[in-house]
Amino acid sequence: xxxxxxxRLKAVRQLHGLSQRELAKRAGVTNxxxxxxxxxxxxxxxxxxxxxxxxxxxxxxxxxxMEPGGTPQVFFAATELVELGEGGLSLRLVAAHRxxxxxxxxxxxxxxxxxxxxxxxxxxxxxxGVVVAGRVEVTIAGQTRVLGPGDAYYxxxxxxxxxxxxxxxxxxxxxxxxxxxx
Numbered sequence: 001x002x003x004x005x006x007x008r009l010k011a012v013r014q015l016h017g018l019s020q021r022e023l024a025k026r027a028g029v030t031n032x033x034x035x036x037x038x039x040x041x042x043x044x045x046x047x048x049x050x051x052x053x054x055x056x057x058x059x060x061x062x063x064x065x066m067e068p069g070g071t072p073q074v075f076f077a078a079t080e081l082v083e084l085g086e087g088g089l090s091l092r093l094v095a096a097h098r099x100x101x102x103x104x105x106x107x108x109x110x111x112x113x114x115x116x117x118x119x120x121x122x123x124x125x126x127x128x129g130v131v132v133a134g135r136v137e138v139t140i141a142g143q144t145r146v147l148g149p150g151d152a153y154y155x156x157x158x159x160x161x162x163x164x165x166x167x168x169x170x171x172x173x174x175x176x177x178x179x180x181x182x
Contacts, residue, residue: 005049006040008063013038015072016056027055062097072098081107088114088165104180108173110136110165120160128154129175136171137164157181 013023013034020038024031029052036042037052044052046060053063073095081092088111095101108129120139130152137146141159146166155161157177165171 005043006038009034009052010038012056012058012063018056023052023055025055027052029055085109088112089116101180102178104177106173106175106177108163108175110134110163110171110173112165112168112170115164116162120162121157122160123157123181125157125177125179125181126155127157127175127177128152129173132172132174134165134169134171135167136173137166138162139164 013020018026020034021031024034027034029048033042033044033048034052037044037049049063050060053060076094078092081094082096083090084093084106085091085108090107090109092107092109094105094107106129131147131149133149135146135148137144138153138161140153140155140161147153163173
């Protein structure tokens with residue numbers, strides 16, 4: 001396993017364009033530790049490996065299941081988008097399993113009457129989107145507007161926000177947020 005961890009760590013680090021020193025800085029460890037792991041001189045504990053991977057960021061599951069020499073997937077069929085919504089709200093995430101993903105791209109579908117919930121949402125980052133079909137009521141920090149096809153929004157996600165389809169037809173939005181909150 002030590003050889004597997006060392007070669008995987010080096011491949012993952014290089015895939016993300018990080019030097020040993022940069023990864024060590026991000027993870028809060030010494031660059032000597034990164035070097036020792038990559039050269040197979042030490043076998044890190046699970047806790048130590050998790051701490052190193054937090055600097056990428058990547059989960060242990062992603063680390064051990066990805067193909068280190070492989071190229072990340074760049075094209076996704078509609079059937080490969082992972083469903084995160086429920087009920088009348090469909091949130092289909094692009095590249096859900098991509099290691100170190102720093103952007104969430106969603107195909108959002110709101111059936112008539114669907115919304116993001118009665119509570120206003122708020123999280124770190126920024127988000128934006130374009131309405132592709134239908135109409136949606138968007139409330140951001142007390143401002144409300146009904147957007148239709150071709151209309152767009154962009155805001156700091158720390159501002160309380162909510163999306164509702166008050167119309168009689170399905171609404172579809174293509175959106176992005178960074179960092180991904182999903």
